[in-house]
Amino acid sequence: MPALHPDVQALLAMLRAADAQPLESLPPEAARRSYLAGRRALQPPPDEVAQIRDLAAPSPAGPVPLRLYRGEGTAPEERLPCLVYLHGGGWVLGNVESHDWVCRRLANLTRASVISVDYRLAPEHPFPAAVEDAAAALAFVVERAEGLGVDPARLAVGGDSAGGNLAAVLALMGRDGALPRTAMQVLLYPAVDLAMTS
Incomplete structure (x- = not known):
């Protein structure tokens, strides 16, 4: 298998360091907050739109x-x-x-x-x-x-x-x-x- 891209390695290291609980182990509201926070942290800045x-x-x-x-x-x-x-x-x-x-x-x-x-x-x-x-x-x-x-x-x-x-x-x-x-x-x-x- 080819080596992981350095960006993917950094992401996986960040997730391990955060010691986040799996979403399925959380009550729905807590899972939703965690999901939203994770998406915000991993996405680039949003595009400007008209x-x-x-x-x-x-x-x-x-x-x-x-x-x-x-x-x-x-x-x-x-x-x-x-x-x-x-x-x-x-x-x-x-x-x-x-x-x-x-x-x-x-x-x-x-x-x-x-x-x-x-x-x-x-x-x-x-x-x-x-x-x-x-x-x-x-x-x-x-x-x-x-x-x-x-x-x-x-x-x-x-x-x-x-x-x-x-x-x-x-x-x-x-x-x-x-x-x-x-x-x-x-x-x-x-x-x-x-x-x-x-």
């Missing part, structure tokens, strides 16, 4: 917090392609803050709008809470596309890990007519294989 707006999508369970990012160099009047982004974290961890860096980077790289969804987490909110919140967010983006400055014909859903799973579910719901159809799905290491073989 705009950030906190929003809320209505749903039967209450408002679903959202954060809208517009990529740097985009004009305020431009109707941008949009990625509705669902964060990872095993349906238990993560929020718009933990995935702020990646949403900023995606908005800038694509010169698009990214709308991050802060869906309800388990175990306090078991299935199907996360799916319901994600669906409410997507419906809100489509209904309010003009006011959000997004083009509903160029709408994608995406996410990492558990968020990739939720994005795939939204795409299937769109295909089956339960939600507006999206133009694309962007799945980053999605949790979509129940057997966990890939």
